[in-house]
Amino acid sequence: MLEVRGVRKSFDGFVAVNDASVSVARGQIAAIIGPNGAGKTTLFNLITGHLRPEAGAVVLEGRDITGLPPHDVCRLGMGRSFQRTNIFPRLTVYQNVQAAFLSHRGRGLDLWSRVDELYRGETEALLASLGLRERAGEVSGFLSHGAQKQLELGIALASEPSLLLLDEPTAGMSVSETRETIRLVERIARERGLTLLFTEHDMEVVFSIAQKITVLHQGRVIAEGAPADVRADAEVRRVYLGERR
Amino acid sequence: MRAPWELALLAAALLVPALGSRFYTFLANDVLIWALFATSLNLLVGYTGLVSFGHAAYFGIGAYTTGLLMKKLSLPFLIAFPAAGVLAGGFALLFGFFCVRLTRIYFAMLTLAFAQIVWAICFKWNEVTGGEQGMPEIPYPSLDWMGRLPLVGGLRTSDHFYLVTVVLVALCLWVLRRVVGSPFGRMLTTIRENAERAEFIGVNVRRYELAAFVLAGAFAGLAGGLFGIFNRGVFPDFAYWTKSSEVLIMTLLGGMGTFYGPALGALALILLNQQIVSYTEYWPFVLGTILIVLLFVFPGGLAGAAGTALRRLRRAA
Amino acid sequence: MPDFSFIFAQSISGLTAAMFLFLIAAGLSLIFGVLRVLNFAHGTFYMLGAYAAFQFMQWLGPGRGRFWLAALGAAAAIALLGGLVERFLFRHLYGAEELYQLLFTYALVLVLGDAAKMLWGTQQKSVSAPPELGGKALSLFGATIPYYNLFIILLGPVIALGFWLTLQRTRAGRFIRAAALDRETLGALGVNVDALYTWVFVLASFLGGLGGALISPMRATTPGMDTEIIVEAFVVVVIGGLGSFWGTFFGALIYGQVLSFGILFFPRFSIFAVFALMAAVLILRPWGLLGRPLK
Numbered sequence: 001m002l003e004v005r006g007v008r009k010s011f012d013g014f015v016a017v018n019d020a021s022v023s024v025a026r027g028q029i030a031a032i033i034g035p036n037g038a039g040k041t042t043l044f045n046l047i048t049g050h051l052r053p054e055a056g057a058v059v060l061e062g063r064d065i066t067g068l069p070p071h072d073v074c075r076l077g078m079g080r081s082f083q084r085t086n087i088f089p090r091l092t093v094y095q096n097v098q099a100a101f102l103s104h105r106g107r108g109l110d111l112w113s114r115v116d117e118l119y120r121g122e123t124e125a126l127l128a129s130l131g132l133r134e135r136a137g138e139v140s141g142f143l144s145h146g147a148q149k150q151l152e153l154g155i156a157l158a159s160e161p162s163l164l165l166l167d168e169p170t171a172g173m174s175v176s177e178t179r180e181t182i183r184l185v186e187r188i189a190r191e192r193g194l195t196l197l198f199t200e201h202d203m204e205v206v207f208s209i210a211q212k213i214t215v216l217h218q219g220r221v222i223a224e225g226a227p228a229d230v231r232a233d234a235e236v237r238r239v240y241l242g243e244r245r
Numbered sequence: 246m247r248a249p250w251e252l253a254l255l256a257a258a259l260l261v262p263a264l265g266s267r268f269y270t271f272l273a274n275d276v277l278i279w280a281l282f283a284t285s286l287n288l289l290v291g292y293t294g295l296v297s298f299g300h301a302a303y304f305g306i307g308a309y310t311t312g313l314l315m316k317k318l319s320l321p322f323l324i325a326f327p328a329a330g331v332l333a334g335g336f337a338l339l340f341g342f343f344c345v346r347l348t349r350i351y352f353a354m355l356t357l358a359f360a361q362i363v364w365a366i367c368f369k370w371n372e373v374t375g376g377e378q379g380m381p382e383i384p385y386p387s388l389d390w391m392g393r394l395p396l397v398g399g400l401r402t403s404d405h406f407y408l409v410t411v412v413l414v415a416l417c418l419w420v421l422r423r424v425v426g427s428p429f430g431r432m433l434t435t436i437r438e439n440a441e442r443a444e445f446i447g448v449n450v451r452r453y454e455l456a457a458f459v460l461a462g463a464f465a466g467l468a469g470g471l472f473g474i475f476n477r478g479v480f481p482d483f484a485y486w487t488k489s490s491e492v493l494i495m496t497l498l499g500g501m502g503t504f505y506g507p508a509l510g511a512l513a514l515i516l517l518n519q520q521i522v523s524y525t526e527y528w529p530f531v532l533g534t535i536l537i538v539l540l541f542v543f544p545g546g547l548a549g550a551a552g553t554a555l556r557r558l559r560r561a562a
Numbered sequence: 563m564p565d566f567s568f569i570f571a572q573s574i575s576g577l578t579a580a581m582f583l584f585l586i587a588a589g590l591s592l593i594f595g596v597l598r599v600l601n602f603a604h605g606t607f608y609m610l611g612a613y614a615a616f617q618f619m620q621w622l623g624p625g626r627g628r629f630w631l632a633a634l635g636a637a638a639a640i641a642l643l644g645g646l647v648e649r650f651l652f653r654h655l656y657g658a659e660e661l662y663q664l665l666f667t668y669a670l671v672l673v674l675g676d677a678a679k680m681l682w683g684t685q686q687k688s689v690s691a692p693p694e695l696g697g698k699a700l701s702l703f704g705a706t707i708p709y710y711n712l713f714i715i716l717l718g719p720v721i722a723l724g725f726w727l728t729l730q731r732t733r734a735g736r737f738i739r740a741a742a743l744d745r746e747t748l749g750a751l752g753v754n755v756d757a758l759y760t761w762v763f764v765l766a767s768f769l770g771g772l773g774g775a776l777i778s779p780m781r782a783t784t785p786g787m788d789t790e791i792i793v794e795a796f797v798v799v800v801i802g803g804l805g806s807f808w809g810t811f812f813g814a815l816i817y818g819q820v821l822s823f824g825i826l827f828f829p830r831f832s833i834f835a836v837f838a839l840m841a842a843v844l845i846l847r848p849w850g851l852l853g854r855p856l857k
Contacts, residue, residue, distance in 0.1 A: 074444070074447040082442070102428045358841040
């Protein structure tokens with residue numbers, strides 16, 4: 001489904017991602033892990049089009065999307081959540097998710113219809129599946145961190161992606177919130193037949209649901225494969241010594 | 246259907262000439278035109294989050310277009326007025342194309358640069374724009390047909406033009422209202438709230454910003470077209486940067502978070518101006534002091550104050 | 563083809579204009595670099611410097627050395643004004659949105675601009691050139707250059723160099739540069755950032771006021787010169803690069819030459835040329851000559 005081939009990106013001489021290759025099969029749940037500064041977010045940004053790779057290619061469902069701007073990548077079926085919660089703070093929970101539907105269903109250039117009732121059914125259904133239905137009218141900027149992260153997920157899902165990228169979806173969450181979020185993510189992935197690619201710091205989370213793990217260190221891929229294999233990999237253990245939970 | 250209070254306001258506006266005072270009609274006319282101008286700017290500032298320092302450029306282009314077409318080419322208002330919007334929108338497309346590639350301070354600086362270019366051309370192109378002297382004596386549109394109407398037939402020409410202004414401004418505001426309440430308008434607010442996120446729900450941010458820029462410019466042009474006639478003359482300072490700051494102040498003062506905020510700001514500022522000017526010639530001093538006081542009383546700005554008030558209401562409810 | 567002496571004379575007038583602009587733009591650039599705000603009121607400080615110089619000259623009367631006293635006095639007065647404005651008013655807006663900070667500086671333009679009208683009326687004021695330099699001129703390459711112009715042309719680079727050395731070599735200068743890069747860390751290191759900001763404002767206002775005072779023998783002092791000069795200062799700062807010191811210097815040089823030769827080739831559109839240049843820079847290379855490239 002997604003193939004990243006040998007991408008490279010440097011900033012002012014510092015090589016953040018160096019000849020990295022990742023591949024994710026349709027319907028798979030894959031994870032990218034690595035210590036801080038390993039280049040995970042940069043790699044994500046390269047995949048989603050926020051950054052342009054200096055070398056290499058990104059191929060989505062057989063189509064070369066290298067260098068396409070984010071809005072085009074999104075329209076091709078990739079959804080993304082961000083590490084730092086990225087919502088529309090002064091819009092309500094309902095409006096946040098509805099906006100994604102409006103854009104995805106091509107209503108963005110409609111200058112005349114009244115917007116409030118459009119896609120109400122879909123929006124409320126999606127909010128309900130995330131447990132946010134009762135808070136639909138609240139201004140999203142005032143939500144708790146955990147709720148905002150769920151909303152983020154909702155926005156990403158409203159674009160009806162076939163591939164969902166999650167950048168540290170449980171960052172800053174308590175243990176119970178983490179468990180809840182992961183269960184939610186897994187359920188939704190299963191229900192919608194989504195392919196999932198996420199980055200995480202929390203090893204428990206990774207090893208509990210990932211079917212394939214890619215390990216990044218200083219911009220390079222040092223291991224890739226099934227969880228058990230990665231766990232046993234010598235270099236991975238060395239890199240993570242002292243960082244394992 | 247429109248809210249009752251909007252219709253009441255429209256009715257009130259239409260009734261102003263009935264007061265029989267040339268002065269009140271003049272004031273109301275001024276307020277309406279600036280209200281449209283400020284609301285057009287708010288499409289950029291309040292709804293899309295783009296602060297323009299050069300919005301007066303389109304106001305000036307609109308004014309000169311209508312003035313030129315009516316005075317030099319003797320074209321009817323029916324052509325000259327829409328032409329103002331079309332030409333202003335056209336220039337907004339040209340200038341905006343470059344402006345939306347920049348962010349924040351650079352965006353603002355480029356809007357300023359383009360506005361100063363427009364001003365410089367109007368100021369110096371003596372043959373066409375009349376140069377520094379501008380184009381005085383812009384004719385009123387032919388409103389004789391209004392003389393035959395019941396009720397309003399007996400009014401002066403300036404009153405007739407005022408009524409035309411009321412109808413046109415109301416129409417323009419209605420259109421703008423529909424636009425901001427549309428899916429397109431909602432997309433603009435997503436850009437304002439979080440442009441990065443907007444990109445990743447499939448919004449081509451630059452294209453939407455340009456669209457907003459063009460719409461804002463077009464309506465500013467329409468306001469300018471009306472103003473040139475109202476003012477009985479078109480002058481280069483219509484495009485000067487201080488004009489841009491006047492309209493920006495109205496927008497901020499009235500509240501960029503609501504649709505009618507800028508119109509309210511226009512009303513407040515013009516009425517205040519009238520009051521103050523009757524006591525002292527130092528209106529800028531008074532305005533500046535009021536602005537400074539407001540900035541300190543509402544540290545988050547008027548929008549922040551409104552937000553705080555709203556939050557308190559929500560908690561109480 | 564105009565003869566060389568004419569070109570040279572144009573060049574000199576461009577250089578003179580450039581040096582004045584540099585004085586004002588340097589202050590603007592300094593405030594933007596450190597405080598991250600575009601100070602619309604900077605043009606007004608310049609205008610007040612000119613008025614203050616006029617006033618001091620009225621009080622001091624003509625005579626040797628009086629002009630220099632008046633000029634320095636004016637610059638100091640404006641520096642004090644700037645300091646007071648920052649300390650008691652502007653400081654409280656640092657947490658507010660940028661737009662509201664800009665609105666404040668514009669409100670200052672309104673208030674101070676009108677205050678000048680209140681104090682000095684709307685009639686043009688003029689200040690005579692200092693007797694030491696006035697009336698005499700140098701003949702070079704067939705062009706006549708008044709000594710005062712020469713003084714200004716030489717003063718510009720001297721001030722630029724002095725300023726630059728201060729920024730590079732002194733402790734205060736290092737703090738200023740650090741504040742421009744990362745004010746939070748600087749504060750965390752125990753530097754009194756608040757006081758630093760006030761001093762930056764004072765210094766910038768001094769330069770602006772000095773510029774106004776020094777230009778008063780060459781141009782009539784009238785209301786409205788503040789709104790004119792501030793957009794010119796914006797152009798300079800954009801061409802040179804927002805926040806870059808030498809960028810402002812070279813930006814001013816370029817501006818001066820474009821303006822004076824613009825008059826030569828497009829006599830009616832020289833003002834147009836300057837803004838077209840500003841637009842071109844923003845379109846092609848927004849960070850200007852020497853600014854930091856955008857992300």
